[in-house]
Amino acid sequence: MDTLLSGQIDFKLRPGSDETLTRQLYDQLRATILTGALPSGYRLPSSRDLARRLGVSRNTVSFVVDQLAMEGYLDASQGRRPTVAAAAETKLVSGRASPRRSPIPLGVSRWGALLRKADWPFANEGKPRPFSPGLADARAFPHDLWARYLRRAARNALASGATMALNQPVLQAALLQHLIEHRGVRAETRQIIVTPTAQAAIELIARVLLDVGDVAWLESPGYGGARAALEAAGAVVRGIGLDRSGLSFKGRRDRPRLIFVTPSHQYPTGRLMPINRRRELLAFADTVGAAIVEDDYDSEFHYDGRPVAALQGLDDSGRVFYVGTFSKSTFADVRTGYAIVPAGLVEVFEKAQRHSGQIVPAQMQSVLADFIADGHFAAHIRRMTRVYRARRDRLVQALDAAVGRALKIVPPAGGMQLLAHLDPRRDDVGLANRLARAGVVARPLSRHMTGERTERGLFLGFAAWNEQEIDAAAVLIGRVMRR
Numbered sequence: 001m002d003t004l005l006s007g008q009i010d011f012k013l014r015p016g017s018d019e020t021l022t023r024q025l026y027d028q029l030r031a032t033i034l035t036g037a038l039p040s041g042y043r044l045p046s047s048r049d050l051a052r053r054l055g056v057s058r059n060t061v062s063f064v065v066d067q068l069a070m071e072g073y074l075d076a077s078q079g080r081r082p083t084v085a086a087a088a089e090t091k092l093v094s095g096r097a098s099p100r101r102s103p104i105p106l107g108v109s110r111w112g113a114l115l116r117k118a119d120w121p122f123a124n125e126g127k128p129r130p131f132s133p134g135l136a137d138a139r140a141f142p143h144d145l146w147a148r149y150l151r152r153a154a155r156n157a158l159a160s161g162a163t164m165a166l167n168q169p170v171l172q173a174a175l176l177q178h179l180i181e182h183r184g185v186r187a188e189t190r191q192i193i194v195t196p197t198a199q200a201a202i203e204l205i206a207r208v209l210l211d212v213g214d215v216a217w218l219e220s221p222g223y224g225g226a227r228a229a230l231e232a233a234g235a236v237v238r239g240i241g242l243d244r245s246g247l248s249f250k251g252r253r254d255r256p257r258l259i260f261v262t263p264s265h266q267y268p269t270g271r272l273m274p275i276n277r278r279r280e281l282l283a284f285a286d287t288v289g290a291a292i293v294e295d296d297y298d299s300e301f302h303y304d305g306r307p308v309a310a311l312q313g314l315d316d317s318g319r320v321f322y323v324g325t326f327s328k329s330t331f332a333d334v335r336t337g338y339a340i341v342p343a344g345l346v347e348v349f350e351k352a353q354r355h356s357g358q359i360v361p362a363q364m365q366s367v368l369a370d371f372i373a374d375g376h377f378a379a380h381i382r383r384m385t386r387v388y389r390a391r392r393d394r395l396v397q398a399l400d401a402a403v404g405r406a407l408k409i410v411p412p413a414g415g416m417q418l419l420a421h422l423d424p425r426r427d428d429v430g431l432a433n434r435l436a437r438a439g440v441v442a443r444p445l446s447r448h449m450t451g452e453r454t455e456r457g458l459f460l461g462f463a464a465w466n467e468q469e470i471d472a473a474a475v476l477i478g479r480v481m482r483r
């Protein structure tokens with residue numbers, strides 16, 4: 001059923017296909033105009049003529065012509081044959097401009113360009129496998145119980161009407177209570193901002209605090225997600241080395257605007273920053289006027305001894321931002337994190353949340369609030385602490401059996417991952433690539449470094465994998481390392 005318009009255009013209409021003849025004719029006529037094959041001013045045959053030539057009803061043709069006229073592709077006035085509208089071919093089709101013009105490429109903003117360059121090597125690792133770091137065991141989460149809370153929150157939302165608050169007071173109150181008891185933070189409820197992931201909180205903090213060219217300190221080795229957020233904000237990111245007490249900054253003369261630290265379990269070494277170093281860091285930040293971002297990402301899990309209270313609780317001058325996440329303490333897809341921001345900055349952070357859309361659904365916030373208030377959150381953490389401690393020990397033993405001394409491990413006192421140091425002459429990136437091909441995720445320590453210094457090792461998450469999975473993957477590591 002091929003038909004010509006002025007001898008040059010083919011319309012191929014397929015009766016009986018999944019798409020209606022109206023839709024087919026609309027798409028083809030519009031594409032013909034957009035590509036410039038029918039130039040502006042071109043006069044279409046009358047609808048009767050067109051219908052006859054195409055073998056479709058006149059209604060079909062009239063509907064398509066009216067629709068294209070309404071969208072501005074055709075000029076059609078009563079009693080006159082429709083013509084292709086002036087410049088109609090410059091409209092976009094499927095996101096592509098007309099091939100007759102050479103389009104000016106779209107640029108990105110300075111933020112976009114910085115983000116493009118920002119370094120975060122593990123952002124797209126694909127499907128989780130042993131030993132992907134940072135993953136909680138979603139299989140061990142009480143999903144049936146959680147589903148009851150979800151149902152209840154959905155019903156309540158219908159009954160009470162959704163609340164417009166960005167940060168739901170019920171969650172702020174329940175979470176603050178939990179953080180006061182377990183982490184020793186000091187804050188008012190309104191200081192808690194609830195974000196989709198901790199990464200989102202870090203990104204908001206970087207955007208609100210930093211100007212292009214500001215100096216930001218990051219532990220080296222340290223957390224790549226923070227490095228990406230700081231670099232995208234235009235900061236000059238300096239990697240600061242560690243000693244046994246964590247961030248080692250004595251004698252430095254530069255004046256950072258922001259200092260990012262993981263004092264409870266240094267990421268990725270697992271080191272704990274003792275109280276003296278915490279005090280020194282706060283005093284230093286006071287002197288230079290820096291903000292401190294305390295990322296307390298997985299500090300719920302402690303295996304040996306009692307946890308040290310958060311840096312935020314020691315801060316008297318309102319310069320510590322405390323960041324946490326539910327993605328480690330519940331399951332990754334919960335996509336809820338939070339920050340405690342200084343009292344004087346609550347308003348600007350709420351505005352930043354609203355403008356960037358970093359808002360967690362009210363229903364999810366109310367589920368988390370009830371889950372915490374009813375004691376299930378603390379109970380889950382207690383249970384998973386026992387499970388994860390056993391997995392940590394299992395991984396240490398399994399690696400010892402499979403690899404022996406080639407990996408040096410100091411079992412971490414908490415958290416969900418461990419660092420196995422390699423001889424500094426070994427290529428940890430090459431080893432991690434070979435392990436990936438064998439089906440094991442092991443992040444190379446050297447990719448966590450910022451600056452000149454390099455250490456080598458493998459960073460392994462143990463929390464999400466059961467003991468058989470841990471044993472099997474450790475055996476694979478042994479095999480690959482002996483090759």
Ligand SMILES: Cc1ncc(COP(=O)(O)O)c(C=O)c1O
Pocket residue numbers: 133134196197198199200223225262267295297324325326327336337
């Ligand atoms: C040190 C550290 N901080 C923050 C995060 C981010 O957590 P979220 O998944 O809530 O963005 C992670 C995630 O792995 C992490 O390892």
